[in-house]
Amino acid sequence: MTERTVLLDYLDELLGSERFRDACPNGLQVEGQSQVEVIATCASVSLDFFEQAVEEGAEMLLVHHGLFWHGDSRVIDGWLGRRLKILLEHELNLVAYHLPLDAHPQLGNNACLARLAGLVDCHFDIGYLDGNAIGCRGVLEEPLPLEDFVEGLSNEIESPARVLGLPPRGPVQRVAVISGSGGTPALLEEIARAGCQVLVTGEVKEQSVALLREMGLVAVVLGHYNSEKHGVVACGDHLAERFGLSVVHVDVPNPV
Template identity: 45%
Template structure:
């Protein structure tokens, strides 16, 4: 068992949100009961996740995508009212960490995705050093982008969109989970053979064909399932809490 302030302090010390320029508030977003015995983690603070937390008798929910974002409509109506009403009715704390959870060198989304895909981190790049550079663990190359895509599909359990670039072996890889397709140009400049992220927009297919660097879109949700459960498991072990990860399916 722990208290809300103790859990918030532990999460803030671990993830260091003050280091990041982010798109919304990191930390405690909705205040619930002061004593915490059981925590539910999930990718997004959706109604389905909150309903699952109620069913699990959770005292706190930890997510990557919280309720509040820069520039959104501030009125509490519709989907926002339903989510907030359920949290408040059951006195459940909501903690959300966005970029800090992507970036943590051991428990973050990018570090966890590297382990899931068998990649070794050799460096970082991009805005706020969020994205990773690396290579296949053990030094072996993938035969080509299609082989890397098949590997990612098997590891993540979902289809991968692959624009193969110039073809040939994949030795140097860059990646950033979620909606990081805008990092592709920086990855190309870093001299990699392939870049993996969650989503693809219209320009990236052209950049891949013209630069020769493969682009793989592996799913926003699929690439960001791992960090939040790793962080939640870490603090649960520290404080002796019960922890349940709830994976609300999302095709994005």
């Protein structure tokens, strides 16, 4: 077993959470048992995840999308009350890392997607938020037709991707990766300036669909959840190896 505080201090330093101004608290969100032997991971909180984590005997839950967000109501009732009840009754530690787990160059969501997409020579210098680069850009060793690139990535994430925008005239080679809500107009402009042909992301804004065509870009849209389910797995596996813990990866599929 490992002390909760040891794991939290390690994660904060590893992910550099103090560098990020985020829409949620990063790190511990609900305190549970002081000793941890089993970690359960999932991209997002839900009762389904909490119940499966209890069945697996986990003491710590590691997620990307946590329970608390700035601007939410502070009234504990309904769905929030039910979620907190199971966490408190079973003394579960809920730990969430949002932007820090997007940005990490080895364990982050974008690093994981870049590997799944087959990108090399990756640079984490795109998708800036408050001075921190969240996304990355890289190249394919062998250029691919767009259809082959999309099919390969869809197979890797085990879900079909959507293609929006204007397909390139030639094969795909220069790709940007910004998970989650990466298809904003501002980020599309940044991607175009970087000379990328394709953006791999979770979702795009309504107004971005026309901009993709006008900028000559393609967005490969995976769904927000599918684009951000790999970072917690990589992070959980890292903790298990580093501290000799058990890790259980829970997938609660979400089509959005």
